[in-house]
Each structure stands twice: as structure tokens, then as C-alpha cells.
Amino acid sequence: xxxxxxxxxxxxxxxxxxxxxxxxxxxxxxxxxxxxxxxxxxxxxxxxxxxxxxxxxxxxxxxxxxxxxxxxxxxxxxxxxxxxxxxxxxxxxxxxxxxxxxxxxxxxxxxxxxxxxxxxxxxxxxxxxxxxxxxxxxxxxxxxxxxxxxxxxxxxxxxxxxxxxxxxxxxxxxxxxxxxxxxxxxxxxxxxxxxxxxxxxxxxxxxxxxxxxxxxxxxxxxxxxxxxxxxxxxxxxx
Amino acid sequence: xxxxxxxxxxxxxxxxxxxxxxxxxxxxxxxxxxxxxxxxxxxxxxxxxxxxxxxxxxxxxxxxxxxxxxxxxxxxxxxxxxxxxxxxxxxxxxxxxxxxxxxxxxxxxxxxxxxxxxxxxxxxxxxxxxxxxxxxxxxxxxxxxxxxxxxxxxxxxxxxxxxxxxxxxxxxxxxxxxxxxxxxxxxxxxxxxxxxxxxxxxxxxxxxxxxxxxxxxxxxxxxxxxxxxxxxxxx
Numbered sequence: 244x245x246x247x248x249x250x251x252x253x254x255x256x257x258x259x260x261x262x263x264x265x266x267x268x269x270x271x272x273x274x275x276x277x278x279x280x281x282x283x284x285x286x287x288x289x290x291x292x293x294x295x296x297x298x299x300x301x302x303x304x305x306x307x308x309x310x311x312x313x314x315x316x317x318x319x320x321x322x323x324x325x326x327x328x329x330x331x332x333x334x335x336x337x338x339x340x341x342x343x344x345x346x347x348x349x350x351x352x353x354x355x356x357x358x359x360x361x362x363x364x365x366x367x368x369x370x371x372x373x374x375x376x377x378x379x380x381x382x383x384x385x386x387x388x389x390x391x392x393x394x395x396x397x398x399x400x401x402x403x404x405x406x407x408x409x410x411x412x413x414x415x416x417x418x419x420x421x422x423x424x425x426x427x428x429x430x431x432x433x434x435x436x437x438x439x440x441x442x443x444x445x446x447x448x449x450x451x452x453x454x455x456x457x458x459x460x461x462x463x464x465x466x467x468x469x470x471x472x473x474x475x476x477x478x479x480x481x
Numbered sequence: 482x483x484x485x486x487x488x489x490x491x492x493x494x495x496x497x498x499x500x501x502x503x504x505x506x507x508x509x510x511x512x513x514x515x516x517x518x519x520x521x522x523x524x525x526x527x528x529x530x531x532x533x534x535x536x537x538x539x540x541x542x543x544x545x546x547x548x549x550x551x552x553x554x555x556x557x558x559x560x561x562x563x564x565x566x567x568x569x570x571x572x573x574x575x576x577x578x579x580x581x582x583x584x585x586x587x588x589x590x591x592x593x594x595x596x597x598x599x600x601x602x603x604x605x606x607x608x609x610x611x612x613x614x615x616x617x618x619x620x621x622x623x624x625x626x627x628x629x630x631x632x633x634x635x636x637x638x639x640x641x642x643x644x645x646x647x648x649x650x651x652x653x654x655x656x657x658x659x660x661x662x663x664x665x666x667x668x669x670x671x672x673x674x675x676x677x678x679x680x681x682x683x684x685x686x687x688x689x690x691x692x693x694x695x696x697x698x699x700x701x702x703x704x705x706x707x708x709x710x711x712x713x714x715x716x
């Protein structure tokens with residue numbers, strides 16, 4: 244087993260315990276999508292595209308009172324070291340579902356009855372914590388598409404590595420570490436839309452882990468905000 | 482009483498203001514906070530708060546003049562792509578008159594797939610798809626021109642205050658510009674140079690819609706003398 248943390252509290256990739264990886268977001272990278280975003284979250288490289296609101300196919304899925312949200316999380320065959328079968332795996336189906344449920348409280352689709360908003364997420368390169376990074380990109384893409392939203396959704400993971408609570412677990416720490424807790428958060432409303440936990444934590448550790456993750460979400464939110472400002476308000480002031 | 486209009490850049494979730502304000506377009510109220518739901522520019526005027534969005538789809542509104550593309554027809558109506566999440570319906574009676582009979586009249590003869598038509602939204606509510614009409618002045622099939630698609634949220638900027646922007650472009654290039662509220666724009670001009678200039682101007686407005694002094698820059702691009710106010714151009 245590799246050493247995940249040295250005696251000075253420096254992690255395997257050189258970060259301190261409360262430091263997130265480098266995050267950069269670009270908005271509006273896909274011309275054919277109504278809204279899109281590209282995120283680099285450490286070594287994660289993820290594209291998100293949003294289509295809609297548009298007609299629902301198959302028709303029976305349509306809701307007469309409101310729009311619906313659909314989400315697809317997909318990993319490219321070349322996104323991981325061993326080729327991944329491009330067919331949706333059990334894991335991808337689950338992540339699609341949790342991402343959809345994490346975005347659902349944020350979007351307001353009441354004004355778009357009988358329509359669907361499709362969110363497509365493509366993992367080009369995976370490096371642990373991809374569901375959080377995917378959520379960050381999807382939320383920015385939804386704003387870019389002009390879907391009304393109560394708040395942005397920012398996501399970040401925290402976990403337990405070498406008996407310490409750390410922020411933003413990477414691939415190695417995820418596999419070797421003791422716990423991993425992805426959290427999605429609406430920073431202005433102060434509400435959690437996704438919380439998963441893989442591993443074992445004591446009640447105190449749990450509290451600390453959740454607080455750490457929310458702190459990470461707030462950092463990610465600033466980056467999301469900056470990326471949107473960059474695209475929409477680059478030149479000139481209001 | 483607040484009279485001055487306060488503008489601010491906002492993204493979804495941003496609190497625009499707290500207090501007894503009336504929420505209007507693209508905002509919602511949470512307790513005493515007024516929160517934006519879209520990326521755009523917030524405005525506060527006369528105790529009302531709204532956000533002018535910078536992205537998003539066209540939402541049909543009754544009485545809007547829009548440009549639609551025929552995507553097909555049944556025996557009783559045409560279906561239009563109106564650059565929205567809904568499909569527009571133009572009933573055959575609207576074109577043929579009340580004595581329309583599906584056995585006698587051929588819909589294809591009047592409007593065929595791919596035709597561009599200037600239409601007005603006759604009726605729209607959330608329970609039904611928008612109903613269109615061509616029963617008005619200046620409506621009907623568009624025979625010629627260049628089609629440009631811009632973001633529907635930028636249409637008001639292209640028109641400008643009391644039509645100042647569009648008049649500037651039309652006067653400078655001698656082009657005739659039909660603006661659909663849904664972001665579809667048809668430019669026609671006898672002079673090819675004018676046509677290209679007008680198209681460039683429209684695209685420029687689309688790209689720089691949220692920046693200040695846009696009219697000035699469009700004018701200098703079109704070679705209209707600066708410093709003139711819009712009223713003199715109108716004369």
C-alpha cells in the first residue's frame with residue numbers, strides 16, 4: 244500500500260488536508276448544445292452539455308404540469324487506465340440517477356410543461372470524485388442554457404484518509420482511504436442536495452467530514468461563479 | 482419610493498435585494514430576499530425587481546410577432562418550428578377562411594415544409610401549444626431575405642429604446658429587417674453591400690448585447706457619424 248500521507252500532513256499528491264485540487268471551468272464550449280461547460284477538477288476532465296427545454300421523446304414520459312429533467316453520466320472508454328466498456332454500467336446508471344436528483348431541487352421547470360431538459364455528462368478522464376466534478380459542470384451548463392434555477396449546485400467530496408478528515412479525495416485516496424463522502428450543496432440557500440458516504444466514520448468524524456465538504460463546495464462555487472462571469476460579463480459593467 | 486434603476490450582474494441564487502419588493506420576471510422570493518433565477522442583469526424600479534436574462538429559450542407570449550419555419554402539416558393545421566420548446570400551430574381556417582374544407586383545399590399549395598412565415602402568437606397558455614395567426618398587417622410568408630438566428634434574450638437590445646438600434650441599422654444600410662421576438666431575423670436589401678453590412682451589425686448586437694454604448698459602436702461600424710442622436714437619424 245502506498246503512503247497516503249506523510250508525517251507533516253502532506254497528502255500523496257502534495258496537498259494539505261484542507262486543500263482542493265486545481266479547478267478550472269470553461270462555459271459554452273459546445274456550439275450545438277443549448278448550454279455547456281468543461282471542467283478540469285484535478286486530473287478529471289469532464290464535458291457537460293444541456294439540451295432543452297425540448298419535446299419529450301418517448302411521449303409517455305412527458306409531464307403535463309411541469310418539465311422533467313433527465314441526466315446521463317457516461318465514462319468514455321479511454322477515461323480510465325483499462326479500457327471501459329462504453330455500455331452504461333451499473334455504477335454509471337446510479338451516478339446518473341444521483342446527479343439528476345441532486346440537480347432537481349435547483350431547477351425550476353414549472354414554466355415548461357410537456358418538455359424535457361437533458362443533461363449529458365461525458366467523463367473524458369477520470370481521477371476520483373468525478374461525480375462531484377460532473378455535478379459542478381452540469382450546474383454551470385444549466386445556467387448557460389438559461390434554465391431557471393433556485394440556486395447553483397456546487398459539489399465537493401471529503402473523506403477519511405490515514406485517520407484524518409481530508410477535503411477533496413483523489414483517486415488514490417478514494418481506493419486506499421477509509422471513507423469518501425461526496426456532497427452537493429446549494430451555497431446561497433444553504434441546502435444539501437446530495438450526500439453519499441462510503442466507509443465508516445464516527446459521529447464526530449461524520450460532522451467534521453460534512454463541514455469540510457461544504458467548505459469545499461463553497462470554494463468550488465466561487466470558481467463556478469467566476470467562470471460564468473468570464474463568459475457573460477467579460478467586457479463592460481452594468 | 483425608489484425611482485432610480487439599479488443594475489447589477491447576477492447569476493442564479495444571487496440575492497438581489499432584501500426588503501418589501503415585488504418579484505417580477507426571472508426572480509423569486511425566499512422570505513424577504515429576492516433571488517435571481519437566471520444569469521443576467523438585475524433591475525430594481527418602483528419597488529419591483531426583475532432580471533433581464535442573457536441566455537435561455539424563447540417563451541411564447543400572446544401578441545408576439547415571431548418568425549416560424551414550417552415543419553409539417555396535418556389536414557387541419559400547419560406545425561411551425563418557432564425556436565422554442567413548443568411547436569406552433571397555425572390552423573388552416575386562418576389561411577383559407579372559414580369555409581375551409583380538408584377535402585377541397587390543399588395546405589401544401591399555400592405553405593410548404595421549410596417556408597419561413599411571419600406570424601403572430603394568437604394564444605398561448607401552459608396547457609396548450611401556442612396558436613399562431615397570420616391575420617394581420619405585415620404577416621404571412623416571407624419570400625426573400627437572409628435568415629439570421631440570434632439569442633431571443635437579445636432581441637430587445639437589437640430593437641433598442643423606441644426602436645433606435647434597428648432604425649440606425651436600417652437607415653445606414655437601406656435594408657429591411659424583420660425581427661421575430663423568437664430570435665429569428667430576416668434581412669433583405671437590394672444592395673448586396675448593404676445586406677452584408679446589416680447582417681454584420683445584427684451579429685454584432687448579438688455578440689455584444691450586454692455591453693454599454695453599443696449603439697455608438699454599431700454606428701461607427703456602419704460608418705454613421707458619431708454624436709448624432711437617434712432623433713436626427715430618424716428625420
